[in-house]
Amino acid sequence: MARLSSGDRPTVKDVAAVAGVSATTVSRVLAGNYPVAATTRGRVMRAVKQLDYVANAQARALVGGGPRTVAFIIRDLVGPLFAYIGQGVEQQTTAEGRLCLVCTHNGDPDRELELIELMREQQAEAVVLVGGGVRSAANLERMTQLANALDRTGSRLVLCGRPPIGPDVPSTVVEYDNEGGAFAATNYLISLGHRQIAIIGVGEPEHTTTKARFGGYTRAHKAHGLKVAKQRVLPGAYERESGYQQTKGLLARGVPFTAIFAITDVVASGVLFALHEAGLRVPEDVSVIGYDDIPLAADLTPGLSTVHLPHEELGRTAIRLALHRDEYALDQHVVLGTHLVVRGSTGPVPHK
Secondary structure, X not given: OOOOOOOOOOOHHHHHHHHOOOHHHHHHHHHOOOOOOHHHHHHHHHHHHHHOOOOOHHHHHHOOOOOOEEEXXXXXXXXXXXXXXXXXXXXXXXXXXXEEEEEEOOOOHHHHHHHHHHHHHOOOOEEEEEOOOEOOHHHHHHHHHHHHHHHHOOOOEEEEOOOOOOOOOOEEEEEEOHHHXXXXXXXXXXXXXXXXXXXXXXXXXXXXXXXXXXHHHHHHHHHOOOOOOHHHEEOOOOOHHHHHHHHHHHHHOOOOOOEEEEOOHHHHHHHHHHHHHOOOXXXXXXXXXXXXXXXXXXXXXXOOEEEXXXXXXXXXXXXXXXXXXXXXXXXXXXXXOOEEEOOOOOOXXXXX
16 A cells, blocks of 8 residues: 555545645545546546545535435434334435435434534535424524524425424425324224223423324314313323323223323333233223324234324425425425224223
């Protein structure tokens, strides 16, 4: 290997020296944005291989070379819903010839904002927020500022599975009928004769997903002239353990209920286990319905009735619209539909 001019890591100047050309010519060859003679290009690429040279990604970005990146920011990597939507994001990003960067905020809204700013500094072509988020006044104000900052640099804020920030905020929004799905689930239970329907997972009232699903639950009650009993509205995280513990607490307090609407399928899995542990049959004694229709839902015993989301379509559509926003200028806010999937976990209200 040729002797390096600057330590152990080869530079553009080292490549230029070995190839017998200027550093500017090496940069042009690597960027691919300027005509260079084939023989010169060949010498440069042989030197790159000889030195095992790796171009600095940030430097290449400054001259418009190298793979363009799309960043998607997600709550965590283990939540099934986030993973399936994220898979759609990654697949479409790859199909578009971009590099996909994944970041997690673990439910911390401040961390989410920090990551957006970091991805803006990294010149990501689009920054995709996957799943719902907090909607406090301070958060909305900062998110609006970041969306405008991204827009000024030719980037794009993309809300995937989250409602718009505001009417004049530059962003791409691909959401689903979150409230409508919750209305359909609750309305179905009411149609089966249930009047004492508990809801588990209403733990973050400012969270867009929680607010929409609880909104659909309450709207269905109102449509049938029913009141929502506070004792049957339970908080909790979007986790199996939360569903399990909240159901145990519901039973221990002797709160009357004939059905449970779990705010996610993962929560519903904990609900089912707690009911089984208590010796209650599903759906003969208690009906259970979830939300998201992740693959786990069909494998539970009994199979879980739930609301189906177009998981991967959400991610794919978000990326396609964001990267081709000139072509889809009139379609920067899309609402995809949901539908109810009925399985064995729901049935008529039990007759005492």
